[in-house]
Amino acid sequence: MLVSAQSILSGDVRTKDLPVTMDQMSLWRSGELIQKAMPDLSPIDRDFIKGIFEDELDQFWSRV
Numbered sequence: 245m246l247v248s249a250q251s252i253l254s255g256d257v258r259t260k261d262l263p264v265t266m267d268q269m270s271l272w273r274s275g276e277l278i279q280k281a282m283p284d285l286s287p288i289d290r291d292f293i294k295g296i297f298e299d300e301l302d303q304f305w306s307r308v
Contacts, residue, residue, distance in 0.1 A: 245269075252295040253304055262289055 245266070248259045264282050271281040278290045288298055 247293055249293055249295045249297075251297050251300055253297070253300045256297075256300075258292075258297065260289070260292055262293070264293075 245262060245264055246259050247262050247264065247269075248257055250257050263284065268282050272278050272293070278285075278293065282290060282293075285293075291298065291301075
């Protein structure tokens with residue numbers, strides 16, 4: 245499913261094709277822990293859904 249997320253750092257919106265279902269997204273949005281709602285996703289893909297983009301995070305930490 246195509247999932248769009250907004251970066252918590254830059255506000256940019258990106259879209260990625262991830263192996264998740266609407267039911268899993270609904271569980272997470274209802275308060276379920278993302279790793280429980282979507283156990284087959286990698287940590288990087290779970291972060292993407294939460295608006296944490298790996299490349300932006302790397303740039304952020306390189307400036308700190």
